[in-house]
Amino acid sequence: MSQVNRIAASSKRINRNRTLTFTFNGKEYQGFEGDTVASALLANGVDVVGRSFKYSRPRGIITSDSQEPNAIFQIGSTQATTIPNPRATQTDLYHGLAASSTNGWPNVDFDLMSTVGKLGGSMMPPGFYYKTFMFPQSLWMSYEHLIRKGAGLGSSPQQADPDSYDKMHHHCDVMIVGAGPAGLAAALSAAQTGARVIISDEQNEFGGSLLCSKQQIDGELPSQWVEKTVAQLATMDNVLLLPRSTVFGYYDHNLVGINERRTDHLGENQLQSTRQRVHKVRAKQVILATGAHERPLVYGNNDVPGCMLANAVSTYINRYDVVPGNQLVLMTTNDNAYKTAIDWHQAGRKVVTIVDTRESSNGELVKKAKKLGINVIFGHAVIEVSGSKRVKGVDIAPINAVNHSVTGAAKHFPCDTVASSGGWSPVIHLSSHTGSRPVWNEDIAGFVPGETVQQQHICGGLEGVYDLSKVISAGFTTGAVAAQAAGKGEGSYAGTLPQTSDPQEDASMALFHVPHSKKTSRAPKQFVDYQNDVTAAGIELANREGFESIEHVKRYTALGFGTDQGKLGNINGMAITAKSLGKTIPETGTTIFRPMYTPTTFGALAGADVKHLFDPARFSAMHKWHLDNGAEFEDVGQWKRPWYFPKPGEAMQDALERECLATRNSVGILDASTLGKIDIQGKDAREFLNRVYTNPWSKLAVGKCRYGVMCKEDGMVFDDGVTACLEENRFIMTTTTGGAAGVLQWLELWHQTEWPELEVYFSTVTDHWSTMTISGPNSRKVLEKICDVDVSNDNFKYMDWIEAKVAGVKARIFRISFTGELSFEINVQANYGMHTWQAVMAAGEEFDITPYGTETMHILRAEKGFIIVGQDTDGSVTPQDLDMDWVVGKKKEFSFIGKRSWTRYDNKRDDRKQMVGLKPKDPNFVLPEGAQIVFEKNQSIPMTMVGHVTSSYYSACMGYSFALAVVKGGISRKGQSVFLPLSDGTTVEAEICSPVFYDPKGDRQNV
Amino acid sequence: MLHIHCPYCEEMREEEEFSPAGQAHIQRPLNPEELSDEQWARYLFFRKNPRGLHHELWLHAHGCRKYFNMTRNSVTYQIMETYKMGAKPSITASEEGQS
């Protein structure tokens, strides 16, 4: 089929020399460069583009912009490039575009569900969601798949997105949203002060309403003025022009989020550049020039394809050379919409009649229409449309808008298109994003932006100013004022204003709901929100059921819940609510709009922060060795730590048992580089440690190490580690791998906010050092081979540290142990890490030195009852709960952090959860970590839970399984049995014991 | 997204460089051992949650690592001032006519 609705070439926006072929629901069509998918479909005479959500009614294109509720498609030819839910009215046509309806099942022309009555109206009354969610879950389950399939709003891509995305950050003096007459004027005016200006517009080219207006500016078509102005702006270095760029959000402190669609209009797989770019603009001043959206009228069967917004019809005619029908009936409450009938008439098609709801009007446009011979009927309205897949005719009747009544008999007129205009609604969405409450402006019967704390200016249609001359003049003024507020210019525009004369218009009528001869509840459906099938009757029903707040009405009826955020229907819905409650619109109020203005793809928001760039990874200097030696890794914070080192064919448990036995019987080696390391210096360093650690540090001599525990002020353990005295006023503190950043921040907090008088400095040196721990009875023999000092027990005692050369490299060696075995922690400058590691491995070869990872480390330390903060503790555990009172200084002068809280009533209870060991009765059964513990095996549910398992392993060294746990009053319950009811229904018995399972006297680390 | 002036860096920086650290101007009692449980709990747990002006402690975490104070409106998110540790706020709720 040819483009039956395409008229003779007149618009410069359509390039007839470039024909584009595309498919819609599998059928091939042609359009031209410059078309949107919507204009191309209308050119081809496609009426039905989807089915409605609830009633499955055929739906057509209504608008030409972001308000579109029906033409919401699935666009893209593959599972990698498909995009759910773009509006056809905002999608530029490209060659090969493949679009399909998202909400027709099995297809839009023949809909099974409406035939069989599926979820027909009676099954989904207003409040359907609300009621369904309140019901037992099973009811929702039975509806869900039907709703998803029938209503489905597009489907997500099933394959990885081949496109790339990025982000840019900007600072500017004046950010202008919207490049219609107001925005362009503001941009020119602001830019001429030298201010840095960014102007963005969601459309493919700048100009807004001027692109299809015929009201001359300076004696030329307004598009000429647009062209000149844009050309002038383009030459200015201080101006950034962003077409195809939607401002999706306006955030606090004048942050504006913009999504620039860079290649979407060129087609799929445009891999030569980023597909979309998010601009984050921090603007000194923001000018909102977002204009206004036309409001449809609400009348019977107003959703039949062929019912459109008046302004949209004009746009299709003037901008796209498409007349979307043959016989037009225009219903209007105002003079402005007469333009549509005039455009239609001048395009050579028939205007059946204009139906004006007002008693009279003598405006210029009215006169012009009459002069052209167009029939005008005043005091009437279209009360009902006939037709199902296309308008076939209308019933027109005299109405009384004040009484909301039809006052005479209806008369039928055949036609195929109904254009309606109920006036204009300022696009207040962005100004609402920052929390500003819109206010009702009676003069224009619409909401306008209210007070705001942002550095925000508004002008043009958004202010409720619609006369072009006033809009342009306001733009120039606002641009200058905003620039001055940003410190540029004198605050007024010095140039000459472009001249245009506005047609004289008579007052419009506020009409939000066209009466019908039947009661609203019995009249044909009068749609308010097309996307959610919300009708006037539905809103009235919600009000009758007691939902009076507009926010409740919204949630009950789903008004404004679609991807269009109610752009088309919100004001009418609020007005109908107000009327039915006997309130005014300002009393009823408006719902609040939030970002996103229109849906934004996840790809754009993620930008380049995907895959390996999603989160930074940290690697130790020995990482390559671990890779080469088959390590499995685990994430600890951002660190990639070896988890275990399986040999070929070895299962995880086999590897762990081998690593544990090798360490206990000979020697193992662990890469411990990730432990946090903080260099602490200053004459008050020692005093500072006294205050933040629970144990005393006054007497720790140079060359000695000490284990310390840190608590929060509430007395709960939050980190632990070994700190060594390097010099009299210098210490190196180690923290847990995951706690490093938090501990540094904690130290800084106390120093900066409470004790600034203490002279102490903290530097993180975690990445400066590579740390390898050799552990096991043969560890000394290994070290002796490559170390230049005597490391015998006499010369190098447990909990000492020394400086020495290891493999020719300067090292700090700490004789500390987290395994309970004789251990040496060798620290070298990180860039010697690999060298030293390899030297240690070579020296250890004769002892079969075995690398082990975090899992074996966890098992070995648990056998010794050493806690891991964050695994065995959870922020509610004191040192006393851990049976670690030995780490608490009793004679410290300063009331160190956490101390006072231990004597709080709650922390003195003897039934607190306390750290204990657990031995399962079945020595081969490993208790699940997190399993809950009860004292009474046969207690009925809910059982009294008295603790849980924090760490649990099988010990190859001991030959049985064991666990660490917290149990209420557990320290005094050693020897007693507890029970663990598991998720599989079985209950396991275990015995409470000491948490130190292996070498309780600590002989092995002291040899 | 707040735009925050670090009083140490003396520059406006994006919110993502900062971490909030709770209510400002809470002084640790000098004599914890002499306080009753109730007095200690008041220091430990009780915090203001005003609608309107609030004095907050912030950290320039990904910047100079300094803690500083901020007077912020909890309703409008306007930042009235930021000031260094040890300084007093120049704008307080009573001056704004709030309680």
Ligand SMILES: [Zn+2]
């Ligand atoms: Zn700073």
